[in-house]
Amino acid sequence: MVRFQNVGMRYGLGPEILHDVSFELEPGSFHFLTGPSGAGKSTLLKLIYLASRPSHGLITLFGRDIALAERDELPALRRRIGVVFQEFRLLDHLSVMDNVALPLRVAGVKESDIRDNVAELLDWVGLSDHLQSRPATLSGGQKQRVAIARAVINRPRLLLADEPTGNVDDRIGIRLLYLIEELNKLGTTIIIATHNEALVARFDHPEMHLSDGVLTIKRKSALGTV
Amino acid sequence: MFRPRSDLPLEQDAAKRFLPWLIVLVVYLAALALAGLMVLSTAASGWGRGLTDTLTVQIPPAASTASEDGVADSNSSPKARVERALEVLRATPGVAQAKALSREELLALLEPWLGSGQFAEELSLPALIDVKLKVQSGVSLEGLAATLDAAVPGATIDDHKRWFDRLILLVRSVELIAGGIVLLVSLAAVATVIFVTRTGLAIHHDVIELLHVMGAHDAYVARQFQYQALETGVRGGVIGFALAASTLLALGYLSARIEAMLLPSLELSASQWLVLSALPFVVALISMITARVTVLRTLAKLP
Numbered sequence: 339m340v341r342f343q344n345v346g347m348r349y350g351l352g353p354e355i356l357h358d359v360s361f362e363l364e365p366g367s368f369h370f371l372t373g374p375s376g377a378g379k380s381t382l383l384k385l386i387y388l389a390s391r392p393s394h395g396l397i398t399l400f401g402r403d404i405a406l407a408e409r410d411e412l413p414a415l416r417r418r419i420g421v422v423f424q425e426f427r428l429l430d431h432l433s434v435m436d437n438v439a440l441p442l443r444v445a446g447v448k449e450s451d452i453r454d455n456v457a458e459l460l461d462w463v464g465l466s467d468h469l470q471s472r473p474a475t476l477s478g479g480q481k482q483r484v485a486i487a488r489a490v491i492n493r494p495r496l497l498l499a500d501e502p503t504g505n506v507d508d509r510i511g512i513r514l515l516y517l518i519e520e521l522n523k524l525g526t527t528i529i530i531a532t533h534n535e536a537l538v539a540r541f542d543h544p545e546m547h548l549s550d551g552v553l554t555i556k557r558k559s560a561l562g563t564v
Numbered sequence: 565m566f567r568p569r570s571d572l573p574l575e576q577d578a579a580k581r582f583l584p585w586l587i588v589l590v591v592y593l594a595a596l597a598l599a600g601l602m603v604l605s606t607a608a609s610g611w612g613r614g615l616t617d618t619l620t621v622q623i624p625p626a627a628s629t630a631s632e633d634g635v636a637d638s639n640s641s642p643k644a645r646v647e648r649a650l651e652v653l654r655a656t657p658g659v660a661q662a663k664a665l666s667r668e669e670l671l672a673l674l675e676p677w678l679g680s681g682q683f684a685e686e687l688s689l690p691a692l693i694d695v696k697l698k699v700q701s702g703v704s705l706e707g708l709a710a711t712l713d714a715a716v717p718g719a720t721i722d723d724h725k726r727w728f729d730r731l732i733l734l735v736r737s738v739e740l741i742a743g744g745i746v747l748l749v750s751l752a753a754v755a756t757v758i759f760v761t762r763t764g765l766a767i768h769h770d771v772i773e774l775l776h777v778m779g780a781h782d783a784y785v786a787r788q789f790q791y792q793a794l795e796t797g798v799r800g801g802v803i804g805f806a807l808a809a810s811t812l813l814a815l816g817y818l819s820a821r822i823e824a825m826l827l828p829s830l831e832l833s834a835s836q837w838l839v840l841s842a843l844p845f846v847v848a849l850i851s852m853i854t855a856r857v858t859v860l861r862t863l864a865k866l867p
């Protein structure tokens with residue numbers, strides 16, 4: 339599904355953020371991505387959702403070496419990935435409904451198919467009362483749910499969530515994670531970047547830990563769960 | 565007007581608000597310059613047609629027959645000289661028509677300068693013969709001049725050529741300038757559209773990157789800018805054209821009231837109006853293509 343081989347990353351001439359990162363994610367797996375602020379969690383996710391290119395090393399997505407992919411193959415690869423951005427990146431001039439519909443429109447789905455799909459999903463995340471609201475009028479937790487709905491509306495094979503619980507209290511954070519677990523059960527591969535150690539501890543999923551640019555993978559079951 | 569759904573809040577851009585007015589101005593100026601160009605070339609080719617197949621033969625009053633005593637010397641009376649010149653002219657192949665101007669016609673021509681008083685009546689005037697040539701007559705002017713001079717000493721031919729050449733030179737220079745203005749104004753339009761589109765891209769860089777990351781094809785993003793540019797272009801262009809058309813009609817009305825012989829007619833033909841009315845759409849098309857190319861170039865830089 340996702341394979342990194344000796345991937346290094348630096349921004350411009352800056353310091354190297356990731357050193358020789360190597361890992362492979364099986365389809366249908368669920369991983370947390372942890373590490374101190376500035377460790378490079380968002381940078382790693384950006385590499386996966388093809389918003390930046392590595393300084394060196396090999397990245398394989400859905401079996402395709404992305405360095406060899408033609409430019410016009412990339413949109414199709416990107417559409418298989420749903421992203422919940424750390425800062426949401428909702429469009430303030432569009433309604434909640436249109437924000438969530440955006441990936442479908444980008445993919446050229448018929449308007450007649452869009453409405454029901456979006457309404458159903460927003461109902462599922464508990465936002466059916468806010469279909470026509472503007473994102474600016476929503477609470478942090480509501481925005482977060484809109485961002486998650488937008489990331490999954492297109493039934494992505496891979497979901498990347500950057501601090502999806504950053505703006506909500508633990509109770510709602512846990513509910514959001516259960517929501518994401520539902521998707522995982524339906525076959526979506528999941529990576530969730532988070533600072534929240536307590537939250538990570540509540541779930542029995544392996545943890546990719548970034549520190550000083552080096553990635554290590556800890557398997558929970560080996561440590562035992564609370 | 566047809567307009568696809570847009571994911572970008574383009575209407576809110578400050579730059580977008582003044583672009584339509586720039587396009588109004590650009591189309592207005594371009595339409596006037598183009599109309600001027602068309603009026604001039606119509607007029608110039610009209611003069612060409614009117615003048616190059618016309619000659620004027622001038623027969624000076626013979627000095628010895630200046631007195632008006634009506635001596636019956638048939639060889640030197642002005643009337644006989646004109647008759648002889650007419651014979652020569654009518655015998656020349658390629659001449660369609662030769663007609664002597666009557667004294668009244670001559671005086672009428674001179675009236676603006678001399679008035680209609682006794683003074684003009686007493687003048688001894690050269691006789692003038694208006695000659696029309698057949699189209700592509702191939703008449704040799706030197707040959708004709710020699711023959712005429714032999715038959716009627718002192719007769720000269722004026723084919724207006726030198727005067728006409730100078731006029732044409734003037735018209736061509738003005739045409740060149742008007743063409744240059746049309747070109748510059750179009751370049752200004754293109755530069756403006758590029759500038760506004762770039763600004764739009766900078767303001768909406770986040771949204772564009774988001775669409776890109778969601779897997780939008782470049783064409784999908786470009787479309788949102790290009791239809792916006794097309795619509796702005798058409799709207800501004802039509803207003804600019806309407807203003808230019810009113811200006812032209814007003815000038816045409818004013819010029820029709822001034823009876824000046826050489827002032828070219830400001831009337832445009834139907835086909836010229838058609839060309840002019842295409843202008844706003846051409847400008848709109850230019851803005852659309854520019855917007856598209858600019859967006860695609862910017863997107864090509866994203867990973």
Ligand SMILES: Nc1ncnc2c1ncn2[C@@H]1O[C@H](COP(=O)(O)OP(=O)(O)OP(=O)(O)O)[C@@H](O)[C@H]1O
Nearest residue numbers: 349352355373374375376377378379380381382424
């Ligand atoms: N666009 C950029 N240009 C230059 N440097 C950047 C850029 N984005 C991130 N960095 C740098 O890369 C390093 C890692 O940033 P990143 O956002 O990946 O960290 P993070 O682990 O997501 O942190 P946080 O937990 O606070 O979100 C930081 O030192 C940051 O300054």
Ligand SMILES: [Mg+2]
Nearest residue numbers: 379380424500
């Ligand atoms: Mg981050």
